[in-house]
Amino acid sequence: MRIDADPMHQFKLERLVPLDLAGFDISFTNAALWMAVAVALITGVIWLGANGAKLVPTRTQSVVEMFYGFVRNTVESTIGHDGLKFFPLIFTLFSFILTLNLIGMSPLAFTVTSHLSITGALAILVFAIVLFVGFSKNGIGFFSRFWPAGAPWWIAWLIALIEFISFLIRPFTLAIRLFANMLAGHTMLKVLASFIPLGLAAGGAGLLAALGSTIGVVGVTALEFLVAGLQAYVFTILTCIYLSEVVHDPHH
Amino acid sequence: MEASNDLALMGRFIGAGLACFALLGAAIGVGNIFASYLEGAMRNPSAAASQTGNLFVGAGLAEAAGLFGFVIAIMLLLGIGAQ
Numbered sequence: 001m002r003i004d005a006d007p008m009h010q011f012k013l014e015r016l017v018p019l020d021l022a023g024f025d026i027s028f029t030n031a032a033l034w035m036a037v038a039v040a041l042i043t044g045v046i047w048l049g050a051n052g053a054k055l056v057p058t059r060t061q062s063v064v065e066m067f068y069g070f071v072r073n074t075v076e077s078t079i080g081h082d083g084l085k086f087f088p089l090i091f092t093l094f095s096f097i098l099t100l101n102l103i104g105m106s107p108l109a110f111t112v113t114s115h116l117s118i119t120g121a122l123a124i125l126v127f128a129i130v131l132f133v134g135f136s137k138n139g140i141g142f143f144s145r146f147w148p149a150g151a152p153w154w155i156a157w158l159i160a161l162i163e164f165i166s167f168l169i170r171p172f173t174l175a176i177r178l179f180a181n182m183l184a185g186h187t188m189l190k191v192l193a194s195f196i197p198l199g200l201a202a203g204g205a206g207l208l209a210a211l212g213s214t215i216g217v218v219g220v221t222a223l224e225f226l227v228a229g230l231q232a233y234v235f236t237i238l239t240c241i242y243l244s245e246v247v248h249d250p251h252h
Numbered sequence: 253m254e255a256s257n258d259l260a261l262m263g264r265f266i267g268a269g270l271a272c273f274a275l276l277g278a279a280i281g282v283g284n285i286f287a288s289y290l291e292g293a294m295r296n297p298s299a300a301a302s303q304t305g306n307l308f309v310g311a312g313l314a315e316a317a318g319l320f321g322f323v324i325a326i327m328l329l330l331g332i333g334a335q
Contacts, residue, residue, distance in 0.1 A: 074305075176323060180316070
């Protein structure tokens with residue numbers, strides 16, 4: 001049995017059902033499969049909890065209610081009461097990213113969010129919605145938010161330029177934050193895990209290294225569960241913050 | 253040419269190693285954030301719970317900046333864009 005010590009092999013996208021649409025490769029990949037599994041899981045759990053909801057909640061209903069209440073509180077505290085029209089978007093984003101991250105933690109599953117294409121698509125969606133809301137509310141006056149109020153003219157243009165560039169960088173940081181966290185975590189897990197058979201085969205001091213690596217893998221797995229939930233929450237709350245900036249108009 | 257290929261490979265690997273220094277900043281940044289949170293929580297425990305949201309947002313932002321360096325290291329290791 002060849003020990004696959006290459007830590008990058010776990011991220012390989014494979015075409016399960018090759019499809020072609022006018023030259024575009026729209027194959028059903030393993031990423032698409034696990035995204036479908038995530039959607040089915042989310043829909044199933046929420047349906048199980050919310051179907052036939054009673055006044056005194058059952059256990060599943062209670063869990064779904066806590067989840068719903070958590071996201072609703074987040075939206076309401078960041079965007080405010082009239083931000084609740086964005087609640088379906090935020091709830092979908094949070095539950096989708098959280099489920100994808102957690103599915104990736106199980107041994108045989110594929111970590112979908114460790115691909116820049118997937119996180120990039122989500123980040124582009126969020127940025128497009130922010131731009132759309134901003135322009136539909138303020139028109140061309142949207143650009144006035146970059147101009148610092150009360151700054152002397154000879155520094156204001158520089159600040160406006162810096163603000164503009166850091167605004168444009170937002171979709172990139174959103175995408176890369178999630179993707180890099182997942183990539184780094186799973187690569188580290190794979191590398192640490194590959195030390196165990198190598199250490200056992202070496203014998204002697206290698207056994208000690210294998211023992212240390214085992215403890216390390218357990219610890220890093222626990223950390224990765226935390227990071228999975230944390231990164232989903234950070235993506236969601238940053239989306240809420242970006243939306244709250246365009247929904248409220250403190251600028252002119 | 254063979255020699256320049258080897259040189260390029262060496263350059264890529266050295267660059268990948270140097271890019272990992274960015275993670276030092278990430279660790280220090282996240283440690284800073286949690287340290288200030290704990291310090292504030294020790295002084296004012298009742299107000300600590302309200303700031304856990306900000307805590308995690310700040311930690312996520314600081315970690316991300318360091319992980320950009322890691323992404324560059326991975327790109328160099330995998331030879332993305334190399335001839």
